[in-house]
Amino acid sequence: MEKVKIGIVGLGRLGKRHAFNLANLVPKANLQAVCSLNEAELEWAKKELETPQLFLSFEDMLAHADIDAVWIASSSVFHASQAKTALEHGFHVFVEKPMGVTLQECAEIEHAVQNHQDQVFLVGFVRRFDPSYRYAKELVATGAIGTPFLVRSQTCDLDEYAEFQLEFVKTGGGIFLDMNVHDIDLARWFIGSEIKEIYAKGASYVHPEFAKLGDADNTVCLATFENGAMAILSASRTAFHGHDTHTEIVGSKGILKIGMTPRRNRVEVFDSMGVHSDCIRDFYERFEEGFIAEAREFIECIIEGRKPEIKARDGTAATRIGMAMTESFKKGKVVYM
């Protein structure tokens, strides 16, 4: 196979970016079909991507599109059922995070992946494809900071997106599953052990609407791993300066700090206001290279008959831990995994 023919489902805030990347920035991908519930988004695809096949129904796309692989960027609540159906129809599958919003769904995906070993399956933990996180991983592997024993990681979104996120909370699994799922995956990746104990706190300090939905706008969680390591994972929907995702990995011989100051670039302005820099605005601006790299990896795995490093069980583990964080936050007690 020289090129992989792809059908994408979901053309929202992120799906449009994925579709653009697959159509323009992934040389061995051929974006053949797009699917969305929203006709205006399909019109956008027709105009901007010149995609030949447009579908309002996922099932119709699977039945009628000329594709080898399915790229799932729909709302989180549909990820698992669409991934499972696509695998069962013989397609390679990329699925955005979270892989599922219940453990039953995750188990069904793992089962489907197990039963379709010849198909590539990848969960979109994009930070693992970011050049800085990859470099940090290489440094840890060479022993540069000794044995890592603490991961501090946060995901913070601009306050102006809070209104959009209110809608998201209703089906996306809440702040821990939607936002911290990335930090959970990173912590597991860097520590190389499983989380066994969790204590999560949170509240709605700026937007009481989140509390009314049983969610929070700012959270923090302390976790411990089976090997004795620790993690402090936090999330915020109320950053006023910009998108501020960063991670520290503390080891027995040193510390790695990844993206601690979310500067847009290396320019500092010295003027009557003092010294200042522009800030990164959103997750896409921060992780653009990672989004392109994960798409290339998915396509190359299919062409080369390789399996990605990220497994379905990583998707399950992240969902399990995100759900345990939610339970701890809601019940106000420590959760043992």
Ligand SMILES: NC(=O)c1ccc[n+]([C@@H]2O[C@H](COP(=O)([O-])OP(=O)(O)OC[C@H]3O[C@@H](n4cnc5c(N)ncnc54)[C@H](O)[C@@H]3O)[C@@H](O)[C@H]2O)c1
């Ligand atoms: N990796 C990341 O950093 C990251 C960042 C943002 C969003 N996401 C994930 O990407 C997914 C999409 O997020 P978004 O912000 O683009 O959401 P969105 O609400 O803007 O878009 C959702 C899209 O899915 C389509 N859709 C929903 N249900 C569908 C169905 N049953 N059949 C066909 N189409 C359907 C909608 O028409 C829309 O095009 C979410 O699961 C989210 O968690 C990941």
